[in-house]
Amino acid sequence: MVAQEAHGSSGHGAPQGFIRKYVFSLDHKVIGLQYYFLALTAVFVGMFLSLLMRIHLIWPTAVLPLVGDIKPETYLSLLTMHGTIMVFFVLTTAPQSGFGNYFLPIQIGAPDMAFPVLNMLSFWTTFVAFIVIIAAFFVTGGAPLHGWTGYAPLSALKNSGPGEQLGADLWITSIAIFCLASLMGALNFITTILDLRAKGMTLMRMPLTCWAWFVTAILGLLAFGVLLSAGILLLLDRNLGTSFYIPLVVVNGQVMGHKGGSPLLWQHLFWFFGHPEVYIAILPGMGVASQLLSTFSRKPIFGYKAMVYAIMSIGILGFVVWGHHMFMSGMSPYSAFAFSIMTMCIGVPSAIKTFNWLGTIYKGRVRFQTPMLYAIGFVSLFVSGGLSGPFLAQPVLDIPLHDTYFVVGHFHLIMGVAAIFGMFAGTYYWFPKMFGRMMNETWGRVHFFITLAGTYAIFMPMHYLGMAGQTRRYSQFTEVAYQTKLIPLQTFITFAAIITISAQVIFVINLFWSMFKGPKASDNPWEATTLEWTTATPPPHDNFGGVTPVVNHGPYEYSVPGAPKDYVMQTDPVTVTTH
Amino acid sequence: MGLALLAIIWVITLVSTYFFAAKTWWLPHGASASAPWIDGQFALTYALMGVVFLAAQLSLGYLVWKYRDRPGAKPVEYSHGNTRLEIIWTALTAVLFIGLNLMGGRVWAAERFAPAQPNAVPVEVTAMQFAWYFRYPGADGKYGPTSPKLVDPSSGNEAAIGLEPSDPASKDDVVTGTMYLPVNRQVDLTLKAEDVIHSFFVPSFRFKQDAVPGLAIKMHFTPTEIGEYELACAELCGLGHYKMHGVVHVVSQEDFDKWLAAREAEKQ
Numbered sequence: 001m002v003a004q005e006a007h008g009s010s011g012h013g014a015p016q017g018f019i020r021k022y023v024f025s026l027d028h029k030v031i032g033l034q035y036y037f038l039a040l041t042a043v044f045v046g047m048f049l050s051l052l053m054r055i056h057l058i059w060p061t062a063v064l065p066l067v068g069d070i071k072p073e074t075y076l077s078l079l080t081m082h083g084t085i086m087v088f089f090v091l092t093t094a095p096q097s098g099f100g101n102y103f104l105p106i107q108i109g110a111p112d113m114a115f116p117v118l119n120m121l122s123f124w125t126t127f128v129a130f131i132v133i134i135a136a137f138f139v140t141g142g143a144p145l146h147g148w149t150g151y152a153p154l155s156a157l158k159n160s161g162p163g164e165q166l167g168a169d170l171w172i173t174s175i176a177i178f179c180l181a182s183l184m185g186a187l188n189f190i191t192t193i194l195d196l197r198a199k200g201m202t203l204m205r206m207p208l209t210c211w212a213w214f215v216t217a218i219l220g221l222l223a224f225g226v227l228l229s230a231g232i233l234l235l236l237d238r239n240l241g242t243s244f245y246i247p248l249v250v251v252n253g254q255v256m257g258h259k260g261g262s263p264l265l266w267q268h269l270f271w272f273f274g275h276p277e278v279y280i281a282i283l284p285g286m287g288v289a290s291q292l293l294s295t296f297s298r299k300p301i302f303g304y305k306a307m308v309y310a311i312m313s314i315g316i317l318g319f320v321v322w323g324h325h326m327f328m329s330g331m332s333p334y335s336a337f338a339f340s341i342m343t344m345c346i347g348v349p350s351a352i353k354t355f356n357w358l359g360t361i362y363k364g365r366v367r368f369q370t371p372m373l374y375a376i377g378f379v380s381l382f383v384s385g386g387l388s389g390p391f392l393a394q395p396v397l398d399i400p401l402h403d404t405y406f407v408v409g410h411f412h413l414i415m416g417v418a419a420i421f422g423m424f425a426g427t428y429y430w431f432p433k434m435f436g437r438m439m440n441e442t443w444g445r446v447h448f449f450i451t452l453a454g455t456y457a458i459f460m461p462m463h464y465l466g467m468a469g470q471t472r473r474y475s476q477f478t479e480v481a482y483q484t485k486l487i488p489l490q491t492f493i494t495f496a497a498i499i500t501i502s503a504q505v506i507f508v509i510n511l512f513w514s515m516f517k518g519p520k521a522s523d524n525p526w527e528a529t530t531l532e533w534t535t536a537t538p539p540p541h542d543n544f545g546g547v548t549p550v551v552n553h554g555p556y557e558y559s560v561p562g563a564p565k566d567y568v569m570q571t572d573p574v575t576v577t578t579h
Numbered sequence: 580m581g582l583a584l585l586a587i588i589w590v591i592t593l594v595s596t597y598f599f600a601a602k603t604w605w606l607p608h609g610a611s612a613s614a615p616w617i618d619g620q621f622a623l624t625y626a627l628m629g630v631v632f633l634a635a636q637l638s639l640g641y642l643v644w645k646y647r648d649r650p651g652a653k654p655v656e657y658s659h660g661n662t663r664l665e666i667i668w669t670a671l672t673a674v675l676f677i678g679l680n681l682m683g684g685r686v687w688a689a690e691r692f693a694p695a696q697p698n699a700v701p702v703e704v705t706a707m708q709f710a711w712y713f714r715y716p717g718a719d720g721k722y723g724p725t726s727p728k729l730v731d732p733s734s735g736n737e738a739a740i741g742l743e744p745s746d747p748a749s750k751d752d753v754v755t756g757t758m759y760l761p762v763n764r765q766v767d768l769t770l771k772a773e774d775v776i777h778s779f780f781v782p783s784f785r786f787k788q789d790a791v792p793g794l795a796i797k798m799h800f801t802p803t804e805i806g807e808y809e810l811a812c813a814e815l816c817g818l819g820h821y822k823m824h825g826v827v828h829v830v831s832q833e834d835f836d837k838w839l840a841a842r843e844a845e846k847q
Binding site: 071072073076147151153154161246247248249250252253255260262263297301302304306328329330333337341344345348352354355356358361368373376379380383384387388390393394395396397399400402445452461468476477481482483489558561566 | 580581583584587588591595598599603604605606607616617620621624625628631632635636638639642643646647648652653654655656657658659660661662664665668669672673676677679680683684686687688691692707708727728730731732733741770773774775776778780782785786787788789791792793794796809811812813814815816817818819820821822824
């Protein structure tokens, strides 16, 4: 594939007027920020829901302001909405659509995304999806209680519980709309990377962030289509009397008019999307961590090619492991072998990445600015969350651990908090470029240390709970004797959660205060090498002010022998030999 | 800052490892034939992953401190990596992960690929919002037919699963809300669900299997110790999920026969 020369301009002039500039904008930078702030809103909604859940688990009779008292079904609605909002509107939205939209075109030297109108449309479609899911809280019966995985027939029958009426319809409609938006976004990302790279920006000179966004977009294109179809079938089952997922069932003595459907079909379709989704959430974080570890260690990334191949193999293997969510589902026990082996295989490229991150720090000169702290935290969380994977990937160990807090601890560390650390790293790192000012370092550090210790205090004990057999999605632990003994550990987790969630206020204040009052940032405050640091801060409408960048070097040329500075920018003329 | 990072990463790592190693919270006491195998595989996996966890976290903490930027620090070594190391690392991880997996496969196969032994005690489990029912086929060894139209959860037991009372095979079927099992005898389990998916989870037996509406899932396991063991629903099934539990009584063969005879008598 030959890198093409980018167009000289974005194809659309700088917009005039508030609406065209900030609301229905075609500029990928504005759209990136819109996605970012949508995700920021969503993350606070999601976090608030988790806070209510933690409070209810420990003080079940507490009557809370705004919320009232929490019933068992309310608890299940909270966990459903927490999971759905976090996975779709935070983990999928900020790292890929937010940062990707803003920085992908700039990092490859393009004036905008390939299809600016489609880009605007995909943001506003996502926005509609968010409104629809929030609406589910306010309809009769409230939000659905079937969990973010929405297993049929619980999710397919209107009388299986409170929240399963209109709330569940809104839930699945929101997801379907989100899928449409993500398909548009994925198409745009892939086209942009293949067609709009600047002269000299070969694929193997792209920053690893771009590789991550590229592979994530391919995953999104292949996965969201399946979820969209699965969601439409679920809507048909719920409203038009079809039986895709519902066999002959009797709910509370009432024979339902369905027969012949397969509850396992939903699980296959859902996880065919659901597992790649895990990588959609985490790959951009891996890209950011790679970028930052190299930049702040002042050393080229260890094994660039291995990193690229690792991202690609994670992308490919990510599509053949979905069955590891279904070892206990009644699926053929023979197929468990195949899924299990493939799952163990996907651990290998993940391990390579960890090794290379450590190799990047080794013999470097590490600078501890806040973005780097978060990148280091990302590696730590990725290791911790990753190593519980080989337990769950073995069907025989999944028997005691499946659907326990062990799983909750595992996926929160790796796809939840590690991905969030990727976003924090990205925020602290790119903030100066986006807003032209620096964030406060001291408060950044305070925020980092509380958040790192806090997340471990929340999620590490969940592994212990899971080993002891504590089942997830229980609104109370008072009914089962062996589970009652574990309540003290649950109490500890709740206190850790209250502290950690409160500490996020530091971040929000730092973010908004620095936006207006932070010290002015130079064009390249971190002395980094990639293209976004060659242009003005914040970047002009067409990103490079009419200039078309020409790339002469790889993305991570730090401490090159013979170079005048300790970094060689990608656009620097060829005066020193780099690799 | 380097030292603070080293400290926090090391403390988190060592404290986490301590609670694993001290087994402060651990798998509950195992009381089935497969429990020792599963626990063995768990311990092996735990030991190997524990070593990797310690090595990775401790070296992360050490490296960021050792190579911190400071006046007089050694110049950075300009390097793009090392292919040989890369290959060694990949091969080692592949062998470790896939080897572990193959070892565990044996246990999985023993429980699931072979049919139950001929002398196994047959029990059918029916799950519904939010109760468990256990059916024993009686002297004829045959489960009587059930019909969805007859299902009446409020009446409990036979009526709850919709047993056809008129069928001869149904006559000696016993349906109860508590599960009794004879010790050291294989259980030939059939799992069914009336409404939504539930999951039959007895932590002490290291046994879990979803009960799926529309399917009759056959499984087998062998309890090995007399006692009472808690059964919990492990698949989200609705608002009463958290209280959908039960007790499995593992008793001697004589006590089991006596209990079953008493249930038969009650039914007549």
